[in-house]
Amino acid sequence: MNLQLDQDGRLRHFLTVEGLPPALLTQILDTAESFSSVIGKSVKKVPLLRGRTVMNLFFEASTRTRTTFELAAKRLSADVINLDISTSSAVKGESLLDTLWTLEAMQCDMFVVRHRDSGAAHFIARHVRPGVSVINAGDGRHAHPTQAMLDMFTIRQHKGDFAPLVVAIVGDILHSRVARSQIHALNALGVAEVRVIGPRTLLPRDIDDLGARVFYDMRSGLRDVDVVCMLRLQRERMEGALLPSEAEFFRRYGLTEDKLALAKPDAIVMHPGPINRGVEIDSAVADGPRSVILPQVTNGIAVRMAVMSLAMQATGEAA
Amino acid sequence: MNLQLDQDGRLRHFLTVEGLPPALLTQILDTAESFSSVIGKSVKKVPLLRGRTVMNLFFEASTRTRTTFELAAKRLSADVINLDISTSSAVKGESLLDTLWTLEAMQCDMFVVRHRDSGAAHFIARHVRPGVSVINAGDGRHAHPTQAMLDMFTIRQHKGDFAPLVVAIVGDILHSRVARSQIHALNALGVAEVRVIGPRTLLPRDIDDLGARVFYDMRSGLRDVDVVCMLRLQRERMEGALLPSEAEFFRRYGLTEDKLALAKPDAIVMHPGPINRGVEIDSAVADGPRSVILPQVTNGIAVRMAVMSLAMQATGEAA
Amino acid sequence: MNLQLDQDGRLRHFLTVEGLPPALLTQILDTAESFSSVIGKSVKKVPLLRGRTVMNLFFEASTRTRTTFELAAKRLSADVINLDISTSSAVKGESLLDTLWTLEAMQCDMFVVRHRDSGAAHFIARHVRPGVSVINAGDGRHAHPTQAMLDMFTIRQHKGDFAPLVVAIVGDILHSRVARSQIHALNALGVAEVRVIGPRTLLPRDIDDLGARVFYDMRSGLRDVDVVCMLRLQRERMEGALLPSEAEFFRRYGLTEDKLALAKPDAIVMHPGPINRGVEIDSAVADGPRSVILPQVTNGIAVRMAVMSLAMQATGEAA
Numbered sequence: 001m002n003l004q005l006d007q008d009g010r011l012r013h014f015l016t017v018e019g020l021p022p023a024l025l026t027q028i029l030d031t032a033e034s035f036s037s038v039i040g041k042s043v044k045k046v047p048l049l050r051g052r053t054v055m056n057l058f059f060e061a062s063t064r065t066r067t068t069f070e071l072a073a074k075r076l077s078a079d080v081i082n083l084d085i086s087t088s089s090a091v092k093g094e095s096l097l098d099t100l101w102t103l104e105a106m107q108c109d110m111f112v113v114r115h116r117d118s119g120a121a122h123f124i125a126r127h128v129r130p131g132v133s134v135i136n137a138g139d140g141r142h143a144h145p146t147q148a149m150l151d152m153f154t155i156r157q158h159k160g161d162f163a164p165l166v167v168a169i170v171g172d173i174l175h176s177r178v179a180r181s182q183i184h185a186l187n188a189l190g191v192a193e194v195r196v197i198g199p200r201t202l203l204p205r206d207i208d209d210l211g212a213r214v215f216y217d218m219r220s221g222l223r224d225v226d227v228v229c230m231l232r233l234q235r236e237r238m239e240g241a242l243l244p245s246e247a248e249f250f251r252r253y254g255l256t257e258d259k260l261a262l263a264k265p266d267a268i269v270m271h272p273g274p275i276n277r278g279v280e281i282d283s284a285v286a287d288g289p290r291s292v293i294l295p296q297v298t299n300g301i302a303v304r305m306a307v308m309s310l311a312m313q314a315t316g317e318a319a
Numbered sequence: 320m321n322l323q324l325d326q327d328g329r330l331r332h333f334l335t336v337e338g339l340p341p342a343l344l345t346q347i348l349d350t351a352e353s354f355s356s357v358i359g360k361s362v363k364k365v366p367l368l369r370g371r372t373v374m375n376l377f378f379e380a381s382t383r384t385r386t387t388f389e390l391a392a393k394r395l396s397a398d399v400i401n402l403d404i405s406t407s408s409a410v411k412g413e414s415l416l417d418t419l420w421t422l423e424a425m426q427c428d429m430f431v432v433r434h435r436d437s438g439a440a441h442f443i444a445r446h447v448r449p450g451v452s453v454i455n456a457g458d459g460r461h462a463h464p465t466q467a468m469l470d471m472f473t474i475r476q477h478k479g480d481f482a483p484l485v486v487a488i489v490g491d492i493l494h495s496r497v498a499r500s501q502i503h504a505l506n507a508l509g510v511a512e513v514r515v516i517g518p519r520t521l522l523p524r525d526i527d528d529l530g531a532r533v534f535y536d537m538r539s540g541l542r543d544v545d546v547v548c549m550l551r552l553q554r555e556r557m558e559g560a561l562l563p564s565e566a567e568f569f570r571r572y573g574l575t576e577d578k579l580a581l582a583k584p585d586a587i588v589m590h591p592g593p594i595n596r597g598v599e600i601d602s603a604v605a606d607g608p609r610s611v612i613l614p615q616v617t618n619g620i621a622v623r624m625a626v627m628s629l630a631m632q633a634t635g636e637a638a
Numbered sequence: 639m640n641l642q643l644d645q646d647g648r649l650r651h652f653l654t655v656e657g658l659p660p661a662l663l664t665q666i667l668d669t670a671e672s673f674s675s676v677i678g679k680s681v682k683k684v685p686l687l688r689g690r691t692v693m694n695l696f697f698e699a700s701t702r703t704r705t706t707f708e709l710a711a712k713r714l715s716a717d718v719i720n721l722d723i724s725t726s727s728a729v730k731g732e733s734l735l736d737t738l739w740t741l742e743a744m745q746c747d748m749f750v751v752r753h754r755d756s757g758a759a760h761f762i763a764r765h766v767r768p769g770v771s772v773i774n775a776g777d778g779r780h781a782h783p784t785q786a787m788l789d790m791f792t793i794r795q796h797k798g799d800f801a802p803l804v805v806a807i808v809g810d811i812l813h814s815r816v817a818r819s820q821i822h823a824l825n826a827l828g829v830a831e832v833r834v835i836g837p838r839t840l841l842p843r844d845i846d847d848l849g850a851r852v853f854y855d856m857r858s859g860l861r862d863v864d865v866v867c868m869l870r871l872q873r874e875r876m877e878g879a880l881l882p883s884e885a886e887f888f889r890r891y892g893l894t895e896d897k898l899a900l901a902k903p904d905a906i907v908m909h910p911g912p913i914n915r916g917v918e919i920d921s922a923v924a925d926g927p928r929s930v931i932l933p934q935v936t937n938g939i940a941v942r943m944a945v946m947s948l949a950m951q952a953t954g955e956a957a
Binding site: 039040041042043044045063064067068070071074075273274275277294295296297298300301 | 688689690691717719721733736737739740741742743744745747
């Protein structure tokens with residue numbers, strides 16, 4: 001049985017896009033769309049999670065991601081507790097479980113979990129009691145499913161139908177939980193082709209199994225694509241000798257207007273942020289008319305509201 | 320006059336269990352019971368403290384305790400401000416009073432105070448203006464009254480009547496504010512016998528005055544008790560040469576199923592948390608059928624809601 | 639065009655008192671007066687900013703100031719996000735703008751900005767989108783306009799009419815954003831005379847342009863004044879050899895009952911806090927009958943509520 005679904009097939013935890021039925025992904029997008037109009041208004045609140053308690057359990061600091069979940073929860077009228085937990089807690093140590101059980105006993109309804117270790121959110125989801133939902137806010141190299149879903153939302157917003165689309169993901173695929181989640185989501189939603197573009201050193205060995213066509217040359221890879229998803233280059237990779245230099249990376253894989261001209265004329269450019277200007281993307285592109293980087297952020301709130309409210313619907317009745 | 324009561328004998332501050340009339344302790348337990356059912360629901364909020372401002376004044380970091388007070392206040396619909404104040408502020412220095420007066424002038428209604436110095440909460444309570452309540456969230460070795468009251472609540476929940484009970488408190492009594500508050504509460508509520516069990520080096524000299532029977536041998540002390548309250552062993556005491564070693568402590572005073580078998584068959588096991596597995600308590604006991612450690616956490620929210628709402632009733636009219 | 643006003647002359651951002659029409663300053667004071675009565679009640683909330691999101695963007699830590707803005711926003715029923723941003727972000731670097739645009743894309747309605755660099759709040763205000771307001775919570779030596787307005791509110795509360803008043807500002811004028819904002823506000827509201835009192839080393843060179851009469855001798859400067867505004871002495875200035883010693887500073891510029899006797903019999907004493915007792919002010923004066931230091935704190939909440947709600951009125955329609 002899928003850990004993420006309840007017995008009626010509804011979303012209980014949101015841990016990874018992998019293995020979720022396409023209809024459920026579409027339901028998330030549709031629900032997010034209904035919140036999208038609320039967010040633009042001056043009164044942005046809906047009472048769906050009133051009286052519910054959401055705990056942001058960040059074992060790895062990420063002010064930006066935490067803020068989007070905090071805002072999403074507050075706009076659903078939930079009470080939010082932020083807990084920045086030292087990274088020293090081992091994922092599988094008993095101390096983490098004791099911490100979890102204690103927080104659960106405070107009758108919280110949802111854990112939003114960020115952890116540097118792959119699998120942390122799954123581990124936690126396997127150990128919570130029936131009434132509690134777990135949302136993965138990024139675990140190691142594994143998954144960042146709300147990021148992938150806000151990307152899907154943004155693509156649908158601009159392109160409508162997924163079926164005819166060719167989507168390229170560019171950069172450090174190997175270390176990116178975002179890329180993994182994107183590839184799963186794009187395939188589940190039925191795009192025509194997913195491409196990954198990057199140097200050999202930054203592509204995972206199992207890339208063929210993921211369902212993506214590999215390009216080492218960016219110009220070939222970008223030809224006639226509808227969507228370009230740039231990835232953030234983690235600068236610490238440079239030191240690991242996986243890459244020659246920032247300048248060299250930018251020359252080969254940085255998105256410039258020149259390279260973007262090879263894509264379709266109405267192609268959109270996405271990036272999960274924060275962007276490294278002049279490293280993986282040129283400012284002219286990031287701030288240009290095809291960039292939907294800031295709409296992605298706005299959509300991120302709506303998508304997180306959708307995931308949270310759907311998960312609470314399922315657990316609300318189970319509790 | 321009792322600093323904790325207003326002129327009508329109602330709870331104004333909650334600083335220590337010591338000296339409070341038993342009827343008031345029972346009132347706290349009864350009020351907590353009424354909140355207990357609310358906490359289990361999906362909408363856990365009551366509007367009793369709407370528009371009130373609660374400030375968590377933590378001079379000593381304690382994420383766990385702060386979170387329980389923050390949740391209790393939010394479930395009462397109060398606005399909560401968390402202030403982590405450096406421990407460098409001297410309790411009796413003028414700077415602390417200036418800080419207090421400034422926060423008071425922001426029209427806050429309640430200070431929840433945690434401090435490493437015994438007497439800090441009393442000091443603050445003596446200096447606040449009429450409309451402000453002070454709740455002690457732990458001061459030095461002195462008191463941790465909401466912890467004691469959640470223990471009483473948990474005992475009453477499982478045992479009903481206090482009168483026939485024999486309760487044993489085990490471990491480092493000397494350094495424990497929890498033990499002090501428990502002994503006062505148990506005696507005030509009229510249990511048949513309070514026992515303290517621990518090595519000579521970890522028992523206070525004035526233990527006879529507190530109203531507890533002393534046992535140095537755990538097996539003798541646990542015989543036929545109804546309730547076992549384990550204390551957390553502060554590991555830093557080890558270095559102070561008060562204790563031989565963790566293994567030796569566990570052998571003599573750690574709660575195992577073997578030792579627990581000497582208590583009554585329906586005895587319950589409590590612990591204020593976080594537990595040190597294998598130091599003061601064996602995992603088989605902590606996770607076993609007699610453990611009420613996690614219900615204690617849940618009850619802690621209801622008890623804190625009770626204390627906060629009662630104190631606000633008294634000061635609300637005085638203000 | 640004034641960056642702070644919308645096309646209808648209403649307050650959009652509150653960056654500095656300088657250049658604002660006196661009628662608008664009076665409107666802020668009048669609006670604050672209407673909130674002042676609310677703050678004293680047990681239910682202190684008004685729904686004016688319900689559903690709005692206020693972000694406290696503190697590039698420089700100031701728990702006290704942040705708390706007043708957080709309380710003001712919560713009492714207006716806004717959702718508040720606190721972001722303590724490392725001071726390493728350069729004001730004019732692209733990374734600050736990317737951070738801002740990202741936060742904006744989360745659909746926040748207001749930034750409360752504290753920064754050690756003069757001009758930071760203006761820079762941010764120049765770059766936000768139409769629907770977003772910026773409130774300056776102190777930028778470098780430049781301005782602290784809500785502090786100045788709460789001072790004006792306190793003066794009006796005690797003195798009624800500004801026209802006949804002589805107001806003295808005492809201490810380290812050179813490094814004080816508070817003094818600059820006070821001088822602008824007092825002149826705009828039409829007081830009879832503004833005096834600045836301090837040693838030559840702590841007076842700015844352009845002091846004559848600001849519209850204040852300079853006194854190096856405190857006894858001459860205090861003669862017959864209606865209001866004494868003391869400034870906090872930043873102790874780190876001492877090391878910079880701008881001052882001989884704290885004791886010497888107190889002897890010459892510390893406010894004692896003896897010196898205060900030279901002011902009018904009903905003169906009031908103000909201080910932005912936190913006070914250095916025995917450095918710039920004697921405890922007998924700070925705690926004495928003429929001190930309005932704590933009422934200033936209370937008024938600070940009402941004034942911040944006023945500025946926030948006025949700015950939201952203007953941007954609410956523009957958005």
